[in-house]
Amino acid sequence: xxxxxxxxFTLLLGCKLVDKPENAPSxxxxxxxxxxxxxxxxxxxQSNKITDVWVYVSGNLEGVYxxxxxxxxxxxxxxxxxxxxxxxxxxxxxxxxxxPFYKRVDTTINLIPDSIIxxxxxxxxxxxxxxxxxxxxxxxTIFDTINSFTSLENNQExxxxxxxxxxxxxxxxxxxxxxxxxDNFDNFPRNLNIPAYIELDYGNNYPFEIGILHRDxxxxxxxxxxxxxxxxxxxxxxxxxxxNKTYLYIPDATNFFPSATKFDLYLSVSNFxxxxxxxxxxxxxxxxxxxx
Numbered sequence: 545x546x547x548x549x550x551x552x553f554t555l556l557l558g559c560k561l562v563d564k565p566e567n568a569p570s571x572x573x574x575x576x577x578x579x580x581x582x583x584x585x586x587x588x589x590q591s592n593k594i595t596d597v598w599v600y601v602s603g604n605l606e607g608v609y610x611x612x613x614x615x616x617x618x619x620x621x622x623x624x625x626x627x628x629x630x631x632x633x634x635x636x637x638x639x640x641x642x643x644p645f646y647k648r649v650d651t652t653i654n655l656i657p658d659s660i661i662x663x664x665x666x667x668x669x670x671x672x673x674x675x676x677x678x679x680x681x682x683x684x685t686i687f688d689t690i691n692s693f694t695s696l697e698n699n700q701e702x703x704x705x706x707x708x709x710x711x712x713x714x715x716x717x718x719x720x721x722x723x724x725x726x727d728n729f730d731n732f733p734r735n736l737n738i739p740a741y742i743e744l745d746y747g748n749n750y751p752f753e754i755g756i757l758h759r760d761x762x763x764x765x766x767x768x769x770x771x772x773x774x775x776x777x778x779x780x781x782x783x784x785x786x787x788n789k790t791y792l793y794i795p796d797a798t799n800f801f802p803s804a805t806k807f808d809l810y811l812s813v814s815n816f817x818x819x820x821x822x823x824x825x826x827x828x829x830x831x832x833x834x835x836x
Contacts, residue, residue: 569616570655572599573662576611577629579646580668587669588677589705589828591745593789596630597665598642608640620655627651629667634772635790643791644739645670645832669832676726676831680709686829687722687811694720702785702825704745709826711752715818723757723810731835732756732798732807740794740833742771742809747785749778750813750822756797757808768810769797785825794833 577594581587599606599615601623608630609615617623629646633639642648646667653661678686680698687709689695694717699710711720733740742754753773757766771794777786798807809831815822 567618567620568658569618570620570657571614571616571660572625572653572655573614573660574609574611574627574665575662576665577646577649578664578666579629580666582668586675588675588679588830589745591705591743591789591828592646593631593791594629594643594646594667595632596640598628598630600626600628614660617655620657622652622654625649625651625653627663627665631791633791633793634796635788643741645673645741672834674728674731674831674833674835676728678709678829679705680707680827680829685709686724686726688725690721690723690810692720692722693717696722699825702747702823704747704787704825704827706827709829711813711822711824711826713750713813713815713819713822715815715820717822718815718818719813720815721810721812724808726808728835729807729809729831730805731833733795733833733836734798734802734804736795736799738795738834740798740831742792742794743789743828743830743832744792745787745789745827746774746825747777747787748774748824749776749780749782749785750815750819750824751775752811752813752824754792754809754811756794756801757806757810758798758801758804759806760801760803761805766806766808769800771797780819780821785823787825787827789828794831 579592598608627649628642631643633641649665697710698707755770759766777788
């Protein structure tokens, strides 16, 4: 009988320890990041697609959250927060990254359990970045059309901001390609861990390819390395185009060519199935990296 009483007491004590309630978390609420440019002439458009926030408390990663988000934090009292703007690299939902060219937000807040603190976040580009920008507001662009059945035009329909670069093809237009010729691109990083990005607003009803041109002293001409194929944002017979924005990671291509001395970019469209009514619109094409 004495053993039975001791056993019951032990079980009750164990239940009390297991059932002890946890402290309620504190919450922060973030709708979005407000992105601002500091120099329109050097940084181009304020267009952005910040999808996530990376949350650090006292230097420790708490999590990555898709915006808008109400975020539980198992802390209370005065805490230092660092909040990083996040993107989907190459438009891939499973490849979420802190965007290295947007500034993080540092703040100190008093976290209160079971309460929600709303935060207004502002960010801008980091300093000391190299920008090459094509906004297609002028007939002269950074691109040259090469061996194409059609040409790049400035367009007044299906616009995003101001004019847009336009590629229109029908069943008789089998191929289009345009290339840059910019010595500054020779400084693209060749290491996967050193960031360089293409930012691009686009709308299209047919796939197109963006890639890297490369050569070294042993090659007489450029060779191509595809970076990505952009899938259509709209149906082929749509009367208007849906616009999207992407951040393309240049080292995904350049890292294959550590000995390259020359780099440039190309955009191409192949229409060997003779599809009609192809429409591709481009705007706010930015190439951003840190020069060595």
